[in-house]
Amino acid sequence: MYTFSNRLKIGSFIAMAVGLICLATGFLSAPSTVEEAKAMVASAHDDGHGGGHGEEASHEATADSHAEKDGHGAQASHDEGHDASHDEHLLHQLQNRPWSALYVAAFFFFMISLGVLAFYAIQRAAQAGWSPLLFRVMEGITAYLVPGGIIVFVILLLSVLHMNHMFVWMDADVVAHDKLLQGKAGYLNPTFFLIRAAIFLGGWIFYREYSRKLSLAQDESDDNSNFKLNFRISAAFLVFYLITESMMSWDWIMSVDPHWFSTLFGWYVFASMFVSGITVIAMVAIYLKSKGHLEDVNDSHIHDLAKFMFGISIFWTYLWFSQFMLIWYANIPEEVTYFITRIEDYQLPFFGMLAMNFIFPLLVLMNSDYKRVNWFVIMAGIVVLFGHYMDVFNMIMPATVGDQWYIGVPEIGGILFFGGLFVYWVFNTLTKQPLQPKRNPFIEESRQFHY
């Protein structure tokens, strides 16, 4: 049985406390009036703000809708209305920043455990022989689905309650002046949005709990019925997962840019969560091994996980590029705004993410021997995880805060808080059961696994 080391526990509590303070600072320092927002931006940039800002394609979608809304509500002349709307838009961006930082970090750690859940279900459905030794580790990581999912749901609920402006389509006033959003309202409306989120989370958490129960029952049973049932529900779950994960990515991420859409967005988000999840499995397994647990997990298991890290990183790049190239080549204004925002306002995170998620794993994880060196896998994993945090950052921030982004106190606070919570929850679950399944029919194959 694994016992939660005090150092790690205290570390996770400190991370949570510091993160919470940082997040609170972020929320408290967000401007509450247009004047404050303008003052903040003016002091941040010597050359002031504005200029060509209004012309940037990136803001067309949201700025236009705000312009229409404001011009209508204030009954002002058109020019004044546009200026005022621009200021109000800036205020919303700055107010969104702590919310977005919170949401990006909450979603990132949630998506790690969701990616692990998919990996786990694939291992179950494929009746893989190599991985049963790692099942308890995967189950430990997926335990975070419950708190992580509830937090994400609460953030979405608060967005529906207009606590923030991350999802512009939730604003009835915006929709009233936006023909495209009216057309999507049948799907993209707050009630249905929350119902869908509840169904997704309910389904994922149900499978996780049920499969975990069967997995534990298999250890005590004297036949393989639990194992077989687990195989069947995992296969069924994968169907449910692929549909709901795709819809989740439209709902929770793509809809922050409600005018823009990409048909392979679901896959793209899936690749990101899958590689992050596998990376975390490898890191937790190596950590536990270094503490003298998981004696039977050998370098070949780590090698296989690292192969997945490498392969799925390439897969992620393939999807990223497939999405990018078609939009770049066709150059259709309503599509290409998405990448223009990112290349103009987010150059460093956008291309930095490509380096971290593609070039780095490609070069360092290509060599077969390096994949067996545990500390090497950990180091590569840290870069990959940071790269995929930046990926989520790049998916959310341009729509919610525009060019007012910065990796500062609220962003780091979000990572610390949810990282701490994740570590606490995962390792706490790992202490609950023996780390090695006893009666999985493939356990011997997994113990003997070598390449």
Place this chain on the structure above:
Amino acid sequence: MASKVIHALYTDDDVLMHAVKKVRAEHHHIEEVYTPFPVHGLDKALGLEDTRIAITSFMYGCLGLTVAIVMMNYIMIDDWPQDIGGKPSFSYMENMPAFVPIMFELTVFFAAHLMVITFYLRSKMWPFKKAENPDVRTTDDHFLMEIGVHNNEKELTALLWDTGAVEINVTEKES
């Protein structure tokens, strides 16, 4: 020069694996093993060095990538600038994303084909080459272990019978 070799035939890959380990434990040098299919772990049991073909593959991949970059620059930018979809025609960088699939394909193409050709040449397999296997049954259901004889024929034969060989021949090998 003709040398005397001993051929021990086996009918099971597990028996063969054990035999290889035993013969090597007795410090006899196994010259070659002929099998009808790849036997997992046999290379390690024989103490063969790790293959370096992956390194050649990486170099071929780099070569393919370079060829693709240079080729596309020549075709699309230098020789006859092409305006496709309104992209600026005299700039490589601004057209680069369109060339990425070609870079990828040529990298894979070079790495794969040249690696296979390297493998064939390194294994001394070229067209019209006479087969080296000493017994055609190794292409069907027999495994053959070849060991050089250095005035220890009796001892070696006894050892090989002991390891479960089904047939043992001592022959002269031309090489």
